[in-house]
Amino acid sequence: MRRISARAERWPLAAAFVIARGAKIEAEVVVVEIADGAHVGRGEAVPYARYGETVDGVLAQLAEVPREISRDRLQDILSPGAARNALDCALWDLEAKQKGVRAWTLAGLSRLDPVKTCLTISLGSPEEMAHAASAEARRPMLKLKLGGPDDLDRVEAVRAAAPKTRLVVDANEALSFDDLQRLAPELARLDVQLIEQPLPAGHDAELDGYDSPVPLCADETLHTRAELAACRGRYAYVNIKLDKAGGLTEALALKREAQAAGFEIMVGSMVATSLAAAPAMILAQGVKVADLDGPLLLARDREPGLTVTGSMLEPPSSELWG
Template sequence: MTQTQRKIRIRAESHRLTKPFTISRGHKNTADVVVVEINDGSRIGRGECVPYGRYGETLESVTAEIESIKPILEGSSNKLSHTFTRDDLQTAMHPGAARNAIDCALWDLEAKQIGLTVPDRLGLRPRPLPSAVTITLDTPARMAQAAKQLLNKNSEKKQLVKVKLGGEDGFAADIGRLSAIRDTAAEATLIVDVNEGWHPHDIISHVDALKSFNIDLIEQPLPADNDDILKDIDLPFCADESVHDSDDLNHLNPGYDCVNIKLDKTGGLTEALKMLQLARKKNLKVMVGCMVASSLSMMPAYFLGLQADYVDLDGPIWLEKDRENGLHFVHDQISLPTKPLWGWN
């Protein structure tokens, strides 16, 4: 079989945010992404990833990783006798941001080549999808004010709010933040995201206090290598940093009721779909999450989100300017434009 000659383009981009995005590990003022374009001579598939600093990824390291596989992906290497596929990609690269950009670019290219959209291939019907809106780490008063603004924008619906905690000022300050937010947003559905920022004794000593806030999910409260005690605590925990791909699900702490699937962790939509199916078999709830990025990152995750219990895909609303034909955000509802920038023919 004659191998198709492709051309690969890789570029790093930095998108300014409307305001700082702050979590327990620090804050950012830009969304730094790597974009991959795969050109087969007449069509171009695009994918975007966000280097995961938590795991030592940078714009430079992710770009270098993609460059290293570029000859095989383009077909200029003699290591394969066929056109490089997404199946080849799963064994050629480890999970992570670099593989995500390539995997999503291949999905996009395939949609254009075969004339069939990604949701059609997956048997999904796009629809407006409720998404969590994030309140980043700040003082209790400012976080409560942010919650109030969210509720004012969407007064007719029960808002899904994701609250970033794990500040350097300690667990007691986080309890103050939760109290202030609950005073303002008593009826909101609340997800708490700690980004590994608490200590075991914090949770053990304050189970009743945490239960009093009626939290739907407590996401990754402890470091991934120190979360054993969660299995003995009756609170709704969601794994993020503790689970990356489907292999990790086989060793997941039984204390977790839910897993957060992010394409930059799984290494693309292909593995994310596999992971979602396995999570269902294990009776786990599924959240589809994101990094702060453009709609080019978010659209593959949107289609995954059509099958999830919780969706947290508000990344583009933090950008000063999203890409053309990106996802539409109206309050907490996300939907597709008439001709989406990704996954369409």
């Protein structure tokens, strides 16, 4: 008889993580374990207040799940979000252990390559962001959190501090369309590679007919395949996250459909431990932009965690996941 258990954990961050919506000093995660008597599968997810989720609410959802749930059935009984993600990833892990193969084999891959992640620079004063960027200037890509229409000085300060690093900016819905039209040419001048979710979700129609000088990426706008059609003609990239999609099962299906529709893929994550990042590495194979730096932002990671060499995440051990 299988046993499903779930618990909340708190992981301190190395420094405050600040975005347009607020700041956090710790990662609050939910860990699911599924035991069959011989093996234990694990998954981790982050309840996100932006989507109306709480730790208690996610734990309550998980308490109602039947013990013999399958990945296929799970897609029907839980809506996309953190609860389904944690359970879905635990089921992947359990199946891999039961069959004696790695999870990427179950996903149809012959191997799992290391993933190069960008590193996030939290929102702060131009001087603070430049100082943080200077310390990380040798990384191949930095992602800058923006807070509003007056952030050009922040990007200019970071570009001066890290002149050779590829830059992505993430507005977290903080701009208006007028702000975007004004800022985008300046960001192109500063060689910014991508603007993530400039407008609030639900305002995407304002992008119809707009030819941005910097490619735009949908994040809060897109969770699952259901929102993909609304991104066509408005965004060049879509950011796929396991917590938004509700697990690796839906995320892989979304990636396939998005690529078939001509979108470039960004794979993102919430701030969490290596247990959350490990399954996302399967999703991140071959994508142009990976933002899986959650474990790098923690004061300490779980053991065993992912091995990180510079900005390269090495494939997880089977003891960690998959």
